[in-house]
Amino acid sequence: MVEAKSIWMDGKLVPWMEANVHILTHTLHYGNGVFEGMRAYKTSKGMAIFRLQEHTKRLLNSAKIVAIEVPYSQSELEKAQIEVIKDNDFKNNAYVRPLVYLGYGAMGVYHKNAPVRVAIAAWEWGAYLGEEGLEKGIEVKTSSFVRNPAKSLFGKAKACGNYLNSQMAKYEAISCGYEEALLLDENGMIAEGSGECFFIVRDGVIITPPNDVSLESITQDSVIKIAKDLGFEVQRRNITRDEVYIADEAFFTGTAAEVTPISSLDKRIIGSGTRGEVTKKLQEAYFDVVYGRNPKYSHWLTYID
Numbered sequence: 085m086v087e088a089k090s091i092w093m094d095g096k097l098v099p100w101m102e103a104n105v106h107i108l109t110h111t112l113h114y115g116n117g118v119f120e121g122m123r124a125y126k127t128s129k130g131m132a133i134f135r136l137q138e139h140t141k142r143l144l145n146s147a148k149i150v151a152i153e154v155p156y157s158q159s160e161l162e163k164a165q166i167e168v169i170k171d172n173d174f175k176n177n178a179y180v181r182p183l184v185y186l187g188y189g190a191m192g193v194y195h196k197n198a199p200v201r202v203a204i205a206a207w208e209w210g211a212y213l214g215e216e217g218l219e220k221g222i223e224v225k226t227s228s229f230v231r232n233p234a235k236s237l238f239g240k241a242k243a244c245g246n247y248l249n250s251q252m253a254k255y256e257a258i259s260c261g262y263e264e265a266l267l268l269d270e271n272g273m274i275a276e277g278s279g280e281c282f283f284i285v286r287d288g289v290i291i292t293p294p295n296d297v298s299l300e301s302i303t304q305d306s307v308i309k310i311a312k313d314l315g316f317e318v319q320r321r322n323i324t325r326d327e328v329y330i331a332d333e334a335f336f337t338g339t340a341a342e343v344t345p346i347s348s349l350d351k352r353i354i355g356s357g358t359r360g361e362v363t364k365k366l367q368e369a370y371f372d373v374v375y376g377r378n379p380k381y382s383h384w385l386t387y388i389d
């Protein structure tokens with residue numbers, strides 16, 4: 085990670101290396117906290133955060149789901165994120181990471197007596213699954229881990245604890261020589277990647293699962309809207325693992341992953357085994373939107389002046 089200058093903590097900017105917490109920080113022990121991931125792109129009109137309002141809303145919704153009361157409003161949080169981008173004066177694209185966590189002051193599993201803290205960090209960050217991955221596609225493994233089932237955990241919350249599931253799936257995939265994991269739900273249907281939503285293309289139709297067992301992804305929503313604009317039919321329905329093997333194309337979407345083609349799943353080559361035509365079109369259209377080159381979606385960008 086590239087160090088930046090400052091991090092916003094509970095209302096003020098502190099130097100990057102001084103943004104520390106006590107070892108008895110509640111979230112560190114029991115995993116209840118919520119976070120977001122946003123990208124800020126260097127557009128021709130300066131830095132712009134992509135879908136700041138929607139990400140901030142999801143942060144507050146995540147907190148509501150896990151019973152954490154955030155001491156800041158939506159607009160205060162949006163302003164604070166803009167302040168972080170401004171203060172750090174990034175030369176390249178950056179990633180913004182707000183975190184609502186339970187601080188020092190109470191121990192034990194019961195969390196309501198712990199103080200609620202908020203931090204916002206940002207740093208320069210390139211392609212999450214590699215520049216080559218964006219062009220050639222990545223090799224993916226179906227995970228042996230089931231996506232956190234809705235009976236046990238809250239998939240609509242971007243909650244810290246949920247990411248133990250993602251982390252183990254990612255670790256398994258990498259240690260087996262793959263680049264990313266694809267998790268199924270309890271019924272064997274595709275749920276999502278460790279940090280991405282999932283799409284296939286069959287006979288020109290774009291298919292992506294409903295968000296029953298996945299995060300309500302902002303990139304997935306963006307790509308669906310962009311695809312419809314381009315005249316594609318988009319279906320929201322369940323996908324089985326074997327349907328992926330015989331798909332023409334497959335790709336992941338996410339704030340970090342952007343639109344990343346999938347070249348194979350479980351060593352079955354998908355389509356031509358490289359970025360497909362539909363994926364390329366969507367990827368280019370997505371980059372046009374995030375870099376402010378498509379005026380139809382300029383409302384998704386918050387410019388930092």
Ligand SMILES: Cc1ncc(COP(=O)(O)O)c(C=O)c1O
Pocket residue numbers: 121250276277278279280281298299300301302303304337338339340
């Ligand atoms: C588990 C999971 N699913 C999906 C996504 C994609 O969501 P978004 O497009 O809002 O970044 C993410 C990333 O935030 C994620 O962590």
